[in-house]
Structure formats: C-alpha cells, structure tokens
Amino acid sequence: MTALHVCLTTLAAAFVSGFVPILNIEAYLIGAAALLPDCPALLVVVPATIGQMAAKAILYLGATYRPCRRGSVTSCAPPPRGFPRPVARSPASSS
Numbered sequence: 067m068t069a070l071h072v073c074l075t076t077l078a079a080a081f082v083s084g085f086v087p088i089l090n091i092e093a094y095l096i097g098a099a100a101l102l103p104d105c106p107a108l109l110v111v112v113p114a115t116i117g118q119m120a121a122k123a124i125l126y127l128g129a130t131y132r133p134c135r136r137g138s139v140t141s142c143a144p145p146p147r148g149f150p151r152p153v154a155r156s157p158a159s160s161s
Contacts, residue, residue, distance in 0.1 A: 069109055072102065077113035084121020091118060 083091040098110050
C-alpha cells in the first residue's frame, strides 16, 4: 500500500466516522499503526484530523443553518448569546 492510499483511506474513514457514530476512527488508527509499522504517523494523523473536522463542521453548519424567510417578524440574525429568541404575537391575542 502506497502512502497516497494510506492518506486517502484514512481521510475517507475519518470523514465517514464523523457522521456515523458506530464507526470508530480510533480503532482504525490503532489498526493502521499495527498493520503499517514503517508508515510515518503524520500520514495517518493529519488525514484523520482533516476528515473528522470536515464531517463535524458539516454537521454543525447543518444544525445551525436557519434560512431567512421574507416577511418574517423576526430578523434572520440570531439573537445575542444569553438572550431568548423573540416570540411573534398576533394582534388578536392581546389581553
């Protein structure tokens, strides 16, 4: 297995592991270290880090994405930290 194959396989395994909690990247890294003892550690650690961070960034952006709607009462910008979100009240419910 060439160095390029090791890097690409590690990157793919880490990326998939970032989305699927059952797949464990740590077990993969231990197996790669055992099967490829003369492979430099950076060829495995750097692609694993990039793959995990890319997957987690996509998950984070997907969870925090809030599209703007035209005519909405609230603005598209999120409220400052520590402040509750404004509640839209209809004019008929004034008591």
